Amino acid sequence: MLAATAKEFAPEEGALFAIGNCPSVGITGYLLGGGSGDVTPSTGWGSDDVLELRAVIWNGTNAEYITANKEENADFFWASLGGGGGLGVITDIKTAIVQSPEPLPHEDRRKFLYIQNLEFHYFGEESKREGLESFRRFLYEKTEESHKFGGGGFLHSESFRLNGIYLGSADEFIESFGKNGLLQDIPPVLGYHTIYRKMTSEADTLEDVCDGTGPCQDWPNFPGTIIEFESYGEAMLYKLCYQVAVRDDIEMRGTQTSGDWCKDLKISSDNCVSGKYGQKVPICGKREVLDALLEAAYDPESFFNHGGPPEWWLDLAIKDGRVPYKDTDDLPTSLGGLLIPDVDVDTL
Ligand SMILES: Cc1cc2nc3c(=O)[nH]c(=O)nc-3n(C[C@H](O)[C@H](O)[C@H](O)COP(=O)(O)OP(=O)(O)OC[C@H]3O[C@@H](n4cnc5c(N)ncnc54)[C@H](O)[C@@H]3O)c2cc1C
Numbered sequence: 001m002l003a004a005t006a007k008e009f010a011p012e013e014g015a016l017f018a019i020g021n022c023p024s025v026g027i028t029g030y031l032l033g034g035g036s037g038d039v040t041p042s043t044g045w046g047s048d049d050v051l052e053l054r055a056v057i058w059n060g061t062n063a064e065y066i067t068a069n070k071e072e073n074a075d076f077f078w079a080s081l082g083g084g085g086g087l088g089v090i091t092d093i094k095t096a097i098v099q100s101p102e103p104l105p106h107e108d109r110r111k112f113l114y115i116q117n118l119e120f121h122y123f124g125e126e127s128k129r130e131g132l133e134s135f136r137r138f139l140y141e142k143t144e145e146s147h148k149f150g151g152g153g154f155l156h157s158e159s160f161r162l163n164g165i166y167l168g169s170a171d172e173f174i175e176s177f178g179k180n181g182l183l184q185d186i187p188p189v190l191g192y193h194t195i196y197r198k199m200t201s202e203a204d205t206l207e208d209v210c211d212g213t214g215p216c217q218d219w220p221n222f223p224g225t226i227i228e229f230e231s232y233g234e235a236m237l238y239k240l241c242y243q244v245a246v247r248d249d250i251e252m253r254g255t256q257t258s259g260d261w262c263k264d265l266k267i268s269s270d271n272c273v274s275g276k277y278g279q280k281v282p283i284c285g286k287r288e289v290l291d292a293l294l295e296a297a298y299d300p301e302s303f304f305n306h307g308g309p310p311e312w313w314l315d316l317a318i319k320d321g322r323v324p325y326k327d328t329d330d331l332p333t334s335l336g337g338l339l340i341p342d343v344d345v346d347t348l
Pocket of ligand 1: 019026027
């Protein structure tokens with residue numbers, strides 16, 4: 001679905017579909033379970049955008065091929081979208097595509113941000129309460145702004161950390177998150193600083209715009225990286241590339257990579273570097289890598305769309321025992337859209 005939005009629409013049209021976090025998950029099982037992704041706060045659940053299903057069912061005597069939508073076989077249609085399946089074999093799914101919010105009046109085109117490890121540090125109990133309460137208020141009481149952001153959160157004992165997609169420009173994000181108390185202004189001497197990078201349609205690689213100097217010197221000095229793209233497809237593919245190929249041991253299990261991403265993606269080895277287990281990981285900020293990932297995502301037979309632990313990883317983890325279990329106090333909420341419950345801050 002992601003590849004379809006990126007290949008069949010021009011980036012400036014802002015075509016969106018709420019896909020999940022892991023390329024290995026099949027679209028049918030995902031939609032049968034509801035389907036929550038980074039852009040869910042804006043588009044709704046994946047299943048909200050399904051228009052029609054075709055399925056083979058058993059009617060008690062023989063198999064029947066049916067069409068189900070809001071008018072025809074409406075019970076089957078309703079029960080399938082979020083009900084988890086089991087009613088028949090779905091063969092076709094027709095969905096709507098949702099358009100991303102308009103850019104601000106003075107902006108000439110839509111922009112899409114990948115928010116990477118935006119941290120909110122607790123400086124004592126009071127600051128922890130304030131941070132969590134500001135975030136809860138933003139999500140539940142300022143939905144006209146907060147629907148543009150979705151992703152995953154990690155609640156640690158010292159901070160909470162967000163990763164996700166923002167449907168707007170860096171300037172709009174700073175304005176919106178800043179005025180809602182979600183960007184801390186931490187003195188650079190404590191070792192944190194804002195990093196802002198972007199990829200324009202003419203560039204071959206990500207460009208470093210500033211890291212505490214340049215255009216963002218007027219911004220709060222919050223810990224985190226924001227990366228701006230001109231297409232939703234590129235922002236999501238960059239995120240998936242970083243999470244699945246680069247970030248950590250656990251996520252490496254998510255595709256049937258051979259351990260050499262450049263070979264799998266059929267691109268030159270200049271586009272990869274050595275990972276910590278000797279695997280070749282892609283340089284996600286290169287256009288050649290993003291274009292190759294898009295082609296792989298569009299091909300249902302590609303390694304990228306096949307899940308489960310790949311052989312080289314099993315050899316490392318099980319035979320050699322070299323991949324450690326994740327040792328963290330994370331409380332992840334990272335399956336698709338950010339689902340912080342609307343509960344009193346004392347409960348949080
Ligand atoms: C690594 C990972 C990341 C995930 N991230 C997200 C996320 O970001 N957002 C989210 O919402 N969910 C996420 N999930 C949950 C995921 O959406 C569900 O586990 C989903 O049910 C997986 O579907 P599947 O087709 O891959 O698995 P399967 O187990 O093959 O299918 C799930 C169910 O759907 C049925 N089914 C599958 N295909 C058909 C068909 N053609 N016709 C009829 N029934 C069918 C199966 O019988 C089964 O009951 C994630 C899961 C994993 C493992």
